[in-house]
Amino acid sequence: MTTPGSDSGALSFPPGFIWGAATAAYQIEGAANADGRGPSIWDTFCRLPGRVRRGDTGDVACDAYHRYREDVALMSALGLGAYRFSVSWPRVQPGGSGPVNQKGLDYYRALVDELAEHGIDPVVTLYHWDLPQELQDSGGWAARSTAQRFAEYARLVADALGAGVRRWITLNEPQVVVDHGYRSGEHAPGLRDDAGATAASHHLLLGHGLATQALRSVLPAGAEIGITLDMHPVRVPADAQSDSLERARVATHAELNGIYLGPVLYGRYPEHARPVLLPQPPVVAAGDMATISQPIEFLGVNYYSPVYLRSGDPDDLRRHEEPARCELPGVVEYRPTGLKRTAMGWLVDAAGLYELLLQLSADAPGLALYVTENGCAAEDYIDPSGAINDVERVTYLHEHLAAAARAIKDGANLAGYFVWSLLDNFEWAWGYQRRFGIIFVDYETQRRIPKSSATFYGQVVRANALPPLPS
Ligand code: FCB
Secondary structure, X not given: OOOOOOOOOOEEOOOXXXXXXXXXXXXXXXXXXXXXXXXXXXXXXXXXXXXXXXXXXXXXXXOHHHHHHHHHHHHHHHOOOEEEEEXXXXXXXXXXXXXOOHHHHHHHHHHHXXXXXXXXXXXXXXXXXXXXXXXXXXXXXXXXXXXXXXXXXXXXXXHHHOOOOXXXXXXXXXXXXXXXXXXXXXXXXXXXXXXXXXXXXXXXXXXXXXXXXXXXXXXXXXXXXXXXXXXXXXXXXXXXXXXXXXXXXXXXXXXXXXXXXXXXXXXXXXXXXXXXXXOOOOOOOOOHHHHHOOOOOEEXXXXXXXXXXXXXXXXXXXXXXXEXXXXXXXXXXXOOOOOOXXXXXXXXXXXXHHHHHHHHHHHOOOOEEEEEEOOOOEOOOOOOOOOOOOHHXXXXXXXXXXXXXXXXXXXXXXXXXXXXXXXXXXXXXXXXHOEOOOEEEEOOOOEEEEOHHHHHHHHHHHHOEEOOOOO
16 A cells, blocks of 8 residues: 555656646846836845845846847757746736737747747746736736736737637635735735725736636637646644544635635536625626636646644644634634745645645536646755755655655546746746745856756656656
8 A cells, every 4th residue: 555645666647748847927037127118016125125135136036138049049958848938917017908019918928939949838827926017006816907908918928929828817816815815914915905906806816717718719729728826735633533633624724715716617616705895896796707717728737735634722823823815713823833845934734735636626516627836945055065965955855756656547637747946036026035946046156957856757757657756
């Protein structure tokens, strides 16, 4: 018997499985003022004192705007079949509406052409958090008009790139946009506005639906459209189950995952979330839920960590405990001491990925799943021989790929995997203080150095199978 997520020799992936790496525009491109790019909410947020570690910004980042050829060559050397990148809305439409910036579109055309020359399929994310500042000034995602603007922008990008791009992702992690951007304020636009947050949830989803329609109206047959959600399995230890924990599990799942998954898959908000989190009329207008739930070809899943629940007193927290976000009495979230944590402090739990993929395949039979992000931050350094031996990341990837392979064998409809991230990059509020890349970036020189995890990942990709973990 093997435990899901545990290592037991070579595991293979189905023929045609898509192997890729992921990045996002603001995190890698730099060139913030080049060629007519407009300001985004992240340009603004980075300049607010104390919001981003060390006052870092994405002004230069990995300078991928100028160095994309080198990056594509690195991907090609690893044998990758796909590259998930995002289009910067303010680069191609600086004000978020109105005139297009041709030079911005030219950049993405050149990137798509470069990928094609290396046989790498582009996977385009239309919104990875860098809203044009002008749209924020008119209400951001709390305003319904932003959903309409997003669909117009989606259409203009599809008009420009549609011939060379088959797979399209509307939004990246709307849950994080709402929770970090509008509720806790940890991310741009840095607001703490519960009513605005709930409206933003709905308008993001509506934007997904309207953009999907806009994409379909211009893309050739065979295009695949989906959305990427951050998914968090909610776990209660087998020996600690009770009715109140089960209620908390259902509520936490509804609030974290269901508010986005439910509308997209089934056209309805979940029943068990707190009413304050659930969009209502007049924010929800007639016909919206049908727009949001129209068919998609795939679901993108970003998986990093699950949430663990146990009985406890939120007013008298013990070590490794936090108040439960669902706010039900007698329940706390906690971090099991047996699990490793990454440099972000995030729990490492590959079995969570296995369970998630099987659950999603049961909930949405026939819908293709891609893991559009998975990876970890580690304390990487260049050793005296010039190498970056990121053993923790190799182990992390190995465990999660083993879990993915087992999930496929047990019936999950997983069609591809994208490691987060190709490169070390600007990790939002952490600035450059956290490294997630399989390729190290020396920010002083912009030199790229593949880490041991890149070598390992290249082996997996070429073999379409997972070798035993190096000892
Ligand atoms: C995800 C984001 C991605 C990156 C990783 C670590 O939530 O989509 O941009 O920051 O976390």
